[in-house]
Amino acid sequence: MSYPSSGRQSGSDASQRTGSPGTPAFRAPGEPATRPDGTVPAPVSSAPVAVSAPSPSETDVSPEGPAKTILSAADIARVVDRIAHQILEKTSGAADTILLGVPTRGVPLAHRLAERIHTFEGVTVPVGALDVTLYRDDLRLRGARALGRTELPPGGIDGRRVILIDDVLFSGRTVRAALDALGDLGRPSVVQLAVLVDRGHRELPIRADYVGKNIPTALAENVRVALTETDGVDEVRLLGGVR
Amino acid sequence: MTTYVIKGARILGGQKKDLLIRDGVVAEIGTGLSAAGAQVVDADGLVALPGLVDLHTHLREPGREDAETVETGSRSAALGGYTAVCAMANTSPVADTAGVVEQVWRLGREAGLVDVQPIGAVTVGLAGEQLAELGAMADSAARVRIFSDDGNCVADPRLMRRALEYVKAFDGVVAQHAEEPRLTSGAQMHEGEVAARLGMTGWPAVAEESIIARDVLLAEHVGARLHVCHVSTAGSVEILRWAKGRGIRVTAEVTPHHLLLTDERATSYDPVFKVNPPLRTATDVAALRAALVEGVIDIVATDHAPHAVEDKECEWAYARPGMLGLETALSIVLDVVGDELGWDGIAERMSRTPARIAGLTGHGLEPAAGAPANLTLVDPAARWTVDPAGLASRSRNTPYAAMTLPGRVVATFLHGEPTVLDGKAVK
């Protein structure tokens, strides 16, 4: 003889409404399922803000195939130094210039560049952060995610030279979103772009003013940038896709 | 009339026997029976029960023929193994005059699928203010013996006392819908943890229990019969046990849904689970089952309450209370207390006692030589899955959709003629 009301119908209406238990309600940043950046279905990371950190235990053969280190910690330091010099050169000593990092890894890069510029010339360049999530054109493909911080230096961006800093330049869609976001925040006199890695495959007419390293890649490959501030290690690796 | 030989049926679950049915009565019971020109019904392994009697059915006619008619409700009843149903008075117009009860009674005879015994209203228009013409209904062709304002409680204690007294003149009984209306204003579901969580106004158990306590004392005082509709709480069971212990002439019914479902069902906000009295807690359900087995609660009655789609496909608060019950009642009872009751216990609680309370002398009788052939054949091994669209009722508001239940009515005979054969209504 059965007990009242128990287990006669599979699942209550409530549980059907609220989704299956254990499913995260919203996707977290960098979660693998959110990776394809408007280029579905290829499992390619093109979204600098969403590149996830390699775990310390990861070997040279990742689940995504063989991995190759493209830039070591020392390479990254040299590249940052070079971009800092180029910025000083092209901006007449970084006068009236601010650096806006695109979260996640663009922000520590911006701080490193500012620190190098200060070391080289004694100039203090204001640094800020510009989150572009709400301006992305691929939200419907990727799932809603947590927002990064947007912090503008005191004085804002009006009439100043803004250099956007990002880790990887790929389709150009992140930069497009960043330009839209800037337009809503003010009117810079000039906008430039600095990236650690340019891996090609642009989908929009966008180019970088400062490039740390050009890396020719196949679409199926995946560029992973790790920085000490966010990932505990400085390293850029190329993960082989399906070969 | 056709003669039938039912082969191999187990009366109340006993030895296999053949039943010869002729001229509306069971002519002979034995083995190897045959008769010239008889139609043979293979009942090998089926259990024969006296035709079930429902003391509490809403047939909705006259007034809401879109939800149910006497004919569709009768067909539902026959498929559920019933040979008689008592039709509640809350129709439109209300069955509070000899004219309306005779109309329902006549419609029942025309449908010819079960004996429809109308119940008369206690008060004019169910308004609880003035006694209806109880004697006229009793003297009418419908021979009304049960009076009820079901849907409403006869809340006024003086009026209740008078009704109990008055119907003694024709051995009538008042069937009370026990609900103190001042305690259930705006009530949506059982008052308790689930209602608190769901933000719905509660229907407290005490609103039922206080009326039952009052009514058994009134019945004792005036020496009348009282029947309590759809008992739903553990506290009501205690009061009934006390009253019966004192020798008060009270009988009580419980519905299949109160024997199975709890208030947790409301969590879906699906009004198919809205009913009055409301679904209660697991503790109440356990107490009701025990009381039915013990006999403190005398019978199972369906409170079959068909409602049109628009009265259920809406917000919970706006939905009408009630559930279908006729086609599923026997299966639910088998499921929840079948082992404890046995076939004889089921016959007692679903046929003999309700027939006695209603004064239906042709029903609730063992299939025995000379008895009216009102019986039903049940396949105890069958299991079936409830499909609302497959029910014969005009409405779809069954709370058991998609449940798989034991026991299937294969055939029902009313006055010696089949109303159901091979699990299908014959007309």
Next chain:
Amino acid sequence: MIRHLLSAADLDAGTATMVLDTAAEMAALADREVKKLPTLRGRTVVNLFYEDSTRTRISFEAAAKRLSADVINFSAKGSSVSKGESLKDTALTLQAMGADAVVIRHSASGAPHRLANWIDGTVVNAGDGTHEHPTQALLDAYTMRSRLGRLAGLNVAIVGDVLHSRVARSNVLLLHTLGAKVTLIAPPTLLPVGVDAWPAETSYHLDSVLPDADVVMMLRVQRERMDQAYFPSAREYSRRYGLDVARMRRLPEHAIVMHPGPMNRGMEITPEVADSPRSTIVEQVANGVSVRMAVLYLLLGGKA
């Protein structure tokens, strides 16, 4: 991925925190010259209001518009609703119009749950009967976190007509999820039977709770409850359960006073308290827009 926000219980701690964090970013928008984001461009949000609630409707409308969604206001007055169209038929109409989200306010508890069965889009509960009001609880939690810096470990006193309060139900669930300790204070008649099962303490005495409270949330008490014998008189109610200056002085220095509005000044709260620096009542309104933007973004922003 949750599709609907029907109850505060739909949110686990991680999700709720994400809503509050997202709301904090959305709040920054208020200081910008361009107070608009392109995020929900091309999406349609319907405000389906069966009850008058101008403040909640405007808050949702502002939130949707700041995210560039198209907003359709569908109110019971002057529409087919008042001509007796059923909720289901209305749902089918909205479905046919391509509503991506329906924000529903309804006097019947559970109406949003019913609606969610009938449409493909997202349903956001903007208050259903005496059941829940999850976005109110989110904005209350956001306000507490902004003022006091945290939620975990806070002592929150919710005072008043708990029985009929959707705000109280949602707040109890959400605050419990986020680690705050809730005490419900009301006359026994205004606490539901079954409240013992809630993750909250209960008390009949306001004065004993105040010295340890970090937050006091006053609920609106309708004078009509008096006619149903929930309490003898408005004056006796305010004497025992109203928040006046004398009572406010018993609160710790840092404690804040909240009210979901609209207030019955002089009934559950005196004007001096409502207008004091401890009061967050105006902030709550501003925070409402940010929190509803966060909810709409997280429910609609990512759906394919």
